[in-house]
Amino acid sequence: MPHSARAKASQREELAAIRARREGPASHGAAVESTVPRAVSTAVGESAPPAMRSEDVLSLQRLVGNAAVQRQLALRAGTSAKPAAWSHGIARTAVLQRQTADGKDYELSEKRDAIEHARENVTKKKAKDTEYAAAMAAYLIDQCGGLATNFKSKALLEKACKDWWNKPSMVDEPAVVGPPRVGLADTTITYGATHGDLHFINDPTDKKSAWDLGKEAALTLMEAEITSHLDALGRNSAGHENKDGWAPFYITAQHSGQVGRYKGPKVKQKYPSTDHYSIQLQVNYNENLVSYHGFPDEKIEGHALGLSINKTDAKKLT
16 A cells, blocks of 8 residues: 555544544444544533543644644633634634545535625625625635635635525535425416517627517417426426526527528528527526526527527437
């Protein structure tokens, strides 16, 4: 066995031995968990955790370093030394974060706390996602003992926070995930005129195709296509919802006749036409709502058609 592998195995054995001695005979032979234990938080008024045995201290020092152990012992001994951070009467020293294959990360619960912190403390009207992300990163660094080693810089942490802010389901605990979702039924389908009406124009532009179908006929066509996918929309809506519960999808389809025109080389003074169209939609599973708009789309000709999260996904959802 290589030296580094033996060292890691030895560390795991030491950690298991510490746990076994602290938890008593009943824990002997138990599997070692995949995460490194975090520092214990002690609420004001609570009794301190039991003192660590000297051999436990020595083993833990070899595992995580003297500075981390000293902070842990200071908290356990109830000394006047302040822990790394204080929050609402709770003393917290994040000696260790959750161990992952790439380093140390924040706990999922801490990421959720950071989201709530940003919601409560970023009071600026029409604040940008980057401002919420900055507040989340500052909270995690302050409350959790510094920058976790998974993130090489504060900027990278803020980038991750932006993802968590826009997609809170990323930081849900696995056990919190509910039962499998079922298809939608009796769903309210609403048309988004703000974006959709930009395609009901006389002639296409460089950026916008133009419907040749009347507005009522185009909406009827699109809503019939959406209705045919309601079952798959409901079942596939979990896992990529935004903070307001909306999950985005695309539907690409082909009509039996021409639906619109797009900007391209004119033939006999006419713009080229297409019988393909795309629908951009959002699903709110809990509210049983679908919001959509669509447009003629020559760019999808020759590609797989159907329901997907991204328009260009080759694999369609059924």
